[in-house]
Amino acid sequence: MEIIKPRTLSGFMELLPGKQIQFERMVAILRDTYASYGFAPLDTPAIEDAQILLAKGGGETEKQIYRFQKGDSDLALRFDLTVPLAKYVALHCNELAFPFRRFQISKVYRGERAQRGRFREFYQADIDIIGDGKLDILNEAEIPAIIYNVFKGFGLSRFQIRVNNRKILNGFYAMLELASKSGDIMRTVDKLDKIGPDKVRVILTDDCGLTQAQAEEILKFITITGSNAEVIAALEGYTGRNETFDLGLSELKAVTANLSAFGVPEENFAVDLTIARGLDYYTGTVYETTLLDHPEIGSVCSGGRYDNLAGYYIEKQLPGVGISIGLTRLFYVLDEQGLLNSALPCAPADALVLPMTADPGPAIALAQQLRGAGLRVQLYGEQKKFKQKMAYANKLGVPFAVLLGEDEIAEGMCSVKNMVSGQQLKLTPADAAAHIRAALAANDGPIISER
């Protein structure tokens, strides 16, 4: 037979079992946290009609998309979870209760240039709340509060959710009579962290055509820093000049006040006037999330408020607020940085039952009993020498091997071997289960360990 060399496409993450178990732990925390806030799980097709998926059209996205024909159909793979959500809500709006809250943790596809840490197939973990016509500002605080609980659930504390409001930015640029240039300005301002204020000033005057005074005003504005109360106090100084600005500030104040009510500590969120999140889509509160010890990674969780989710599909006005975690990239980065807690067991089983007799019956029964006590148990059925059995247990990385020979069977016992310490105890099956569970519980901890 001709052999074809196996490979996995570049830009596609495929994990070994231990890493996959770590990844699944993150997904489980996301699911549980999202569900605990009353979000419904959603699962839309990975393939959609290309006309529908690209209704918004245009730009970089369209170049990256996987698009193909099948029969007469013009098909495409989803490149995010927001467009499929818009389609879903437009299609099913009579059957949904609004506000409609959904989470979706699914793969999306972008045929980007392959690059280290960039993926062509990657998970997004999204939550959105969609209103019918209106949506209360309270939702704009709840969304980052949920993200706070997700990150805390991962074991992170050194992160910051940065919050801004597009109305504040739009209102501010309108005050300076720069509304028409706000896109260029925001793109420039976005580079502040990377290139510093002097270079930003030069681009604003030379490339964007601002006066020196306008550039100074903008730099003064975007470099407003301090505690959230201090930033808000500084913003108060601009009120009364533009309605949009004033509305944005009142929204920002409501969001920061409610974030505290949701139990998010001051150190984990910050008003940051440099955050803008693209140009058209977002209309109010916007979010980015950074790992404080790894600013070079950029935002690991972003989103915001939008006024019209599904305008391409339906006349109905559907405002919403949502946020998205690029899970595959986050996992890759955490792994690269050595932040995944290596003390957590990554074996597919808590215990490996090794029959030492010809008849596997007693070992089958023992394994079933240990499973009944809540353990993940693999029964090893191969006819191998003892040494090979133990080598397998070691390679698998199981924390415990449970040996069952003639003696143990006669006594109604089993021998429980701790694969790390080497300690071996003869216990009843019930005691063995309790012993293993206690050891696993003692070894439990967060998914991420910050150093």
Added chain:
Amino acid sequence: MEIIKPRTLSGFMELLPGKQIQFERMVAILRDTYASYGFAPLDTPAIEDAQILLAKGGGETEKQIYRFQKGDSDLALRFDLTVPLAKYVALHCNELAFPFRRFQISKVYRGERAQRGRFREFYQADIDIIGDGKLDILNEAEIPAIIYNVFKGFGLSRFQIRVNNRKILNGFYAMLELASKSGDIMRTVDKLDKIGPDKVRVILTDDCGLTQAQAEEILKFITITGSNAEVIAALEGYTGRNETFDLGLSELKAVTANLSAFGVPEENFAVDLTIARGLDYYTGTVYETTLLDHPEIGSVCSGGRYDNLAGYYIEKQLPGVGISIGLTRLFYVLDEQGLLNSALPCAPADALVLPMTADPGPAIALAQQLRGAGLRVQLYGEQKKFKQKMAYANKLGVPFAVLLGEDEIAEGMCSVKNMVSGQQLKLTPADAAAHIRAALAANDGPIISER
């Protein structure tokens, strides 16, 4: 703005939230059961290099595949989870411990003709055990035992796992000197249930060219029925004439004996000599699973033993045994037949907290407290009239609404309204959580309710 009418492609399942929650319950039972037997979760890309995916080549599958170019790459969507497993094991064989046990619950893609109950994107829920060179017969009993536990976990009891062994069939046809015709014969015999023995006899003689005596021998053989012990006793009568047959019978005896040891009751599995499962791939034990009250559905879970998983990718001999549930189709059928337990709550939240005051702070705190007690809680933040709030709770289908007005806040209480009975109780937050949890527990039950 031009409106594009939203739609979901035909042959692609997209569920409303309540149904999605039912679907997720099935997935959770699959995951938990597979994991409890020490299978590692696996997640391979949906897109693979087309050359690799189609290494085996040929036939119906190739016509159904979604295949497309991106840049210079010839890509295809996976059409099952077995070929990606073969690639994965071949690629990573030095890093895996054998036997390698993995489960994968993922979507696969087949561009079949659209048809009621047929899907182009559907979930498969697979488990496989892969050996390096050898794999003990015990695994061939464990696989159906796990499936038994999955189906029991769903709440099914009226199902039967039907077991046969390809070596018995191959050996039997060799005895009749019909080895070269065994493919045609098996395809004919497979129709026995549908067309009856007389028509099978006619096809065997007229189309397959068998003598009347050979056809009689085959009909006599495949209509051997009775208890498993009776069928095996009848098969004993054929021993000593063909080595392959004798080996197959000894394997079948081991599998049935071990299935009992694994706790699978006699009524949930049956030796069935008509099961063949395709022609080339399987080499030993084969399985099909039928719902006893719905034989028209056909097999809902099939698989078997194979001798060479990854021969297209690697020289190494990798025998294995696996089984696959076509989850999307199974869910569709269960729903169609009204077998999904409608008594289970399908709302995204256990409780909807309704603030009755301008300041949402106390309601935020209450919602957080109820979540801390393990409940899924949605906070309703919209400024609406009481009647509209209750209408929302009703449409969402939440079992409980929790009202928090000035009075309740002053007393440190909340009003818990049972949305089904209408009963309303004023309770402390802790008592409210206990009350709701008790009601939910009382309402718990299996996913599937057989009638």
